Amino acid sequence: MIKYLYISMFKNFFNAEHVKLVNFSWRRVWVVVIIFTAISAIFLTATFVYAHNYKDKVLSGVYLGGVHIGGMDKTTLSSYLKDMDSKLLNEGIHFSFSLENENKDFVLHPSILSGDDARDLIQINVDDEVNYLVTYRNNNNLLSDAVSAILVRISKPNLSLEHVILDKSGIFDQIHSYLAGYITEPIDASVKIKSVKPLDYEIVSSTPGFSFDYDMVSGQILKSWSNLQVPYIKIISAVKLPKVNEEDVSKIVNRLQNVFDAGPLTISYVDPYTTLKRTWSITADMISDWLEIQKDDNNNFVFVLNTASTTDFLANQIGPEVNVQAEDAKFQIGANGKVNEFSGSRPGVTVDTDATLQAINEAFTARTLHDEGIIKNVNLINKQTEPKIKTEDVNDLGISEIIGVGHSKFVGSPANRLKNIRHAVMDKLDGLLIKPDENFSLVQTLEPFTIADGYYPELVIKGDQELPEVAGGLCQVGTTMFRGAMNSGLKITERQNHSLVVSYYNDLTNGNPGTDATIYGPHPDFRFLNDTGHYILLTVEMNNKTSDLYIYFWGTNDGRRGSYSLPIVSRWIPAPAGLQTIETTGLPPGKTTCQPKFNGAQASFTYTRILADGTREDKVFDSYYRPLSKICLVGIDPNKPAEEVPPVDVYGSTGPIDTSSTTQNSGAPLDSNDPVVN
Template identity: 40%
Template sequence: MSEEQAHHRKRLITILVVVGVLWLLAMGRAVYAFQDKKVIYDGVKIGAQDFSGLTSVQAKEKILAFESRMSVQGLSFSYRTAQDEERQAVIYPVVFRSDGTDSRDIIDVDVEATVDALWAVGRTGTVVRKVGERIASQWYGRKIPAVVSVDRELFRDVVRLNLASDEQAARDARVVYEQGVFSVEPDETGVAYTVDRGLDDAVALIRRLELRPIAVDRTVDKPSITVAALSPLVPFLTPVAADDIAVTYEDPNKKEKFSWTLDHEKIAMLLQVTQDEKAGFVLGLSEEALGAWVKETIAPQVEVQARDAKFKIEGERVVEFQSSRTGVEINTPALLGALSQVVAARLDRLVRGENGPFLAEQSTVSLAVQTAEPKIKTGDINNLGIQEILGIGTSSWRGSPANRIKNIRNGMNKLNGLLIKPGEEFSLLAALRPFTLAGGYLPELVIKGDKIEPEIGGGLCQIGTTSFRMAMNSGLPVTKRTNHGLVVTYYNDPTNGNPGTDATIYDPAPDFRFMNDTGHYLLWTTYMDSAAGKLEFTLWGTSDGRKGSYSAPVVHSWIGTGPMKEIETTDLKPGQRKCQSRHPGAVASFTYTVDLPGGEKKETLYKSYYRPLPEICSVGVEQKTEDGAAPVEGAPTEGTPTDAPVADTPPVSVDDLAG
């Protein structure tokens, strides 16, 4: 064998050895890949986070650790102000109401779905596909995005809210009237932020389990109306406002005639120039200023709510009537349009060089109103099918302070004798409004976040809770119901004293509503037992055979309140204390059942969560002097809510936010 042949043979052997080793490695990896391990396969990642070799539990813990870090650090959005200063806004993934009774997720990683996606690599499809995916992930890696849910509208709103203090809207030039002289206030260029791309970047980061600052785009906001455009109008404004404008109206209920006058000063104060795509600039009146004038001057004499005819029965006889009344509401936009046409016509005439008194149509407008017919007119209250009791709801207001009792009685009186039409969705808030002193309500303590404050109408959730129980015992469809944020003893169920069957109301929301699907009118009667501290509501009508009921509420768990909190305040005299009793949280549920005449049964499971709140005491302190004198301690004041705990029941003293 020649030397060249020997060398060639040696090289061939080397190649065969290398190929054999590679083959063995490949076979080893194939055998390794073919095995169905109880862990996530090698090379599977989310972004830069490696999940190779982790069990599903370990993977969940890793993702939850990221969520925990995101909850603490938040999402940082960087932006530049109008003065070119760099700032950051931190957005947290969960937002709460100011009183802590409700929360919403802005952005959230679906841990279960994400782990399922990681686990699915190499485990779905045919055997060939499974093995192929396992080998591919080992050699080349496999990146899986985290499954993320986003409330984009809420996300956008929260980001924009955090940027709002540094956002400067462009200001149009505008006509101003001061000390009898018209002038033009200069326009200003503003700065606006476009957050959509930043939101996309934030979501992309979370899908990679990454946290880092996100840039927000800044744009220049230019005014649409400039000084140069308005200045030529100024000489015409004084003559436009020179003559009065009369607003006339005839009351549809009393047939009484009214007239209100916009004099020169008032017209001059209301004048406003707006941009119009077709006409360029239009002279009109300020909607906001006109609305304020209408509300203060005209509305008290014109606006009334529609009033239904109602009757009260004793036994089965109607003994009391109330006549119906057409409701009237001022149509401010229509009035604005009519007045704007008057001043525009005046301007047009002056620009054309016409002099002399303005025409009648340029000096008088009719007040535009919207009318609402009563739901039940006086002639409609006969033969309504009010025959029998459909259901009764009760609750206890025992121990309530005086104003709370007066508020409950006032609300009860508004409901007593109320008729609900067939097919109507009844709104409790609509029936109880207006929540004002004039509406018969008084201030009573409510809880707002961590503060105890008097508010007009406190205690009306007694009405909401009793109505809820009445509707269920009548077998009616409940369309809107929200439980309280806290456990309040006034609303514990009379069957076993547990929370769960309450309903909170608070204007404008939440409301309590139900449908009258009986095909007949319903009559609502109320009764307040002062001796027993009991409120009772009854629905009368025509039964179709249905029976409504609800199970006694079950408390699945109680939630501790934590230690007492003290808040120093100068609103109280030094040493005075006002305390809110602690409110243990709870998770409760009950079942609402309707047995239908055909033998069918409808069941609705209601679940309620009540947040815990520790005892909070406001302590009066002295104003600190220059030498930093310490506050003085003192005794608690009279009138503080002092409901004490009852054995094995959560202690409370005053209403929750809406009650």
């Protein structure tokens, strides 16, 4: 029975397979293949077309700080980021802190304002940011880019800015100026000398201090700014403990007599050029005033001299007698058209303050720890600085003619601004030689920016204070050098426009902004490469009667030509309406000092270099100048209780920044389920 069952099943199977073979049709197979291929081709073509539509645009579905930026081209995205950066700067950084169960707050506006310009302490590097966002998930492969475009549309990534620049020290300085009145430094235990002979002293107790910990602030600012959000930051207060207490002093106070028995400390110096020997003495009275206690490298408590007092002595008492500034060889064009040397090169010598201070403290450490080998004399340590241009290096200058001229006007400049410009151009630039292949730095050439060097101060607005800042007006020099370098056909390696539209720097041909260059050490700097193969000599003409500044570039013409087009303003941005007031205790109550409002602008021009071999190089310089409302510092009574006033957005809002007034591309509409920022 089972045998017949197997035979029956086999026959049924065979018949079924036979039926299948009989019903098989190649025509149906080809129809299916053709339909599948057609659908795949249509899908791939649509995908490629979709991806191609976003060439040089942000992929649809990309969000920045919660705002959809998909479909924006480079120009639109650049304008959007610049507008948002300007709004954030005007809104400021909001801080709060607690003090004895009392909550306080303040708004820090991260800009230093002067009549000359605004220096922003935080800003978006728009060019790099635009390049990052437009090329997001771009692999330079047609198929891969097409797949990425679809995936981004589906996943809707919310990105943050990657290129935000923060001046950490500048921000911290402004925060400190707001909080300085609440900060008390800890006081170390010390010894107060009443009399040297006979020695009489008392131990002064240590006292803890009160401060704020804002080391993490910079990261919080960057995080908010990178998401185009106004930073709201709570600063944590902290008790600062002294480094030296009474017990530490008691361990070494028995060595105090030994410190004074060793007598004064002599500092000796032999001039390397005249061989003249000079000496200075740190007397017993100076020791008694400056003496303090610190830990040495072996964690022993020792007597040393106060760093600030000793450094001041080295810098202001010894420095002027020793320091000699390095001078480059300088040249001028004689009446016969030839280059004549009028100032030879000279190496410089400066006191090495840190090294000398260390030697002094080692002497007092030895007095604390040892009875023998007492040091009574230390040698002044100095540093030698070499000039960049030495007389013997320029036997063949290769200077024969003017290759370019920079020109600007300084009409209406106040007295100190004029003094700063004159010091910079006549004492620093006139007669200066620039080596072949040198990447010339204007900041390094004009520094140090100090009163001792010859610069003058001007008042600027920093936070809630009006403070003097040295060397205002040097952007006049930067702008003139920028124009001269372009007219000379030189390669510009670093240039940044001003933050504000300032009349001093408008183009002399059509009056538009755009052909300016700002400097502020160490950056922004103005730099260019001397790629002429020869020296370049700078000469200067400054005419106070006509308010003209000319900087001439002398060299060897290798056939190159340089020129730049007239700057074009693509849009003017009205200054925010209303007045922004900042209360300050730095002015008498009721007194007001104001910074005028500035309209913003977006401008551009093209710099063209035609090299000796006929190669043409075109570079477009885009400049964005942010709008700024009128800002006034208003003096208040420091004893008057602060009123609870909500922070005011100069754009008319007390809440989050409104992004609706900025340009958004209409070519990539939001999905119905896309988040909307109100």
